[in-house]
Amino acid sequence: QKEVEQDPGPLSVPEGAIVSLNCTYSNSAFQYFMWYRQYSRKGPELLMYTYSSGNKEDGRFTAQVDKSSKYISLFIRDSQPSDSATYLCAMSGQGNQGGKLIFGQGTELSVKP
Amino acid sequence: DTEVTQTPKHLVMGMTNKKSLKCEQHMGHRAMYWYKQKAKKPPELMFVYSYEKLSINESVPSRFSPECPNSSLLNLHLHALQPEDSALYLCASSQDGGGGLRETQYFGPGTRLLVL
Numbered sequence: 001q002k003e004v005e006q007d008p009g010p011l012s013v014p015e016g017a018i019v020s021l022n023c024t025y026s027n028s029a030f031q032y033f034m035w036y037r038q039y040s041r042k043g044p045e046l047l048m049y050t051y052s053s054g055n056k057e058d059g060r061f062t063a064q065v066d067k068s069s070k071y072i073s074l075f076i077r078d079s080q081p082s083d084s085a086t087y088l089c090a091m092s093g094q095g096n097q098g099g100k101l102i103f104g105q106g107t108e109l110s111v112k113p
Numbered sequence: 114d115t116e117v118t119q120t121p122k123h124l125v126m127g128m129t130n131k132k133s134l135k136c137e138q139h140m141g142h143r144a145m146y147w148y149k150q151k152a153k154k155p156p157e158l159m160f161v162y163s164y165e166k167l168s169i170n171e172s173v174p175s176r177f178s179p180e181c182p183n184s185s186l187l188n189l190h191l192h193a194l195q196p197e198d199s200a201l202y203l204c205a206s207s208q209d210g211g212g213g214l215r216e217t218q219y220f221g222p223g224t225r226l227l228v229l
Contacts, residue, residue, distance in 0.1 A: 008153070032216065032217075034217060036220075041201075041225070042222055042223070043117075043119075043203050043220035043221050043222045043223045044156065044203070044220045045220070046217065046218070046219060046220075049217050088155055088156075092216050100158060100161070100169065100216075101158075101216065101218060103155035103156060104155065105154070105155055106153075106154075106155050108153075
């Protein structure tokens with residue numbers, strides 16, 4: 001079993017839809033959670049990071065962490081064609097072989113106009 | 114400024130060539146990383162430098178040789194590569210790699226490498 005599971009998609013939605021992207025994890029030592037967006041043929045871009053259970057909002061993006069269920073989500077409101085990209089969740093734990101992020105497989109999202 | 118720069122953007126090399134990839138950051142970060150990414154896969158960690166010392170080597174073949182000349186620069190020297198080494202090579206940096214949010218990593222745009 002992988003430490004981090006993420007549905008690779010592809011996920012296709014119409015413009016304006018609410019998108020929900022999810023990851024589950026098995027290692028209870030993970031405390032820090034990130035979402036990266038990666039456009040085709042580009043490097044990953046940090047979107048959100050959080051270290052506690054609950055919600056964190058930034059514009060149209062909301063990151064949600066449920067440590068009791070070992071489940072994290074990224075919601076995108078009013079999705080736009082420019083949101084079409086691969087979304088990677090990543091996580092780490094305090095003192096977890098310092099510097100090592102564990103990535104999910106990435107979910108490929110397509111937002112159709 | 115959260116910019117990590119990488120050169121070259123693209124590189125084509127033969128199996129007998131020697132080449133180098135370069136990475137630079139000016140965010141004052143003390144940890145720098147090399148990743149390899151194949152199509153439709155997540156980045157795969159290769160090396161971590163923390164305070165200019167190699168702290169993690171993920172059992173990478175010796176044909177890949179990292180170098181950290183100073184806290185802002187990271188090189189990856191390539192020699193006798195195989196076609197299966199063709200991939201996007203990503204550099205990243207973080208505050209110090211010491212754990213927690215200090216590991217929040219910022220990625221460069223990558224070098225797309227093709228080995229013939």
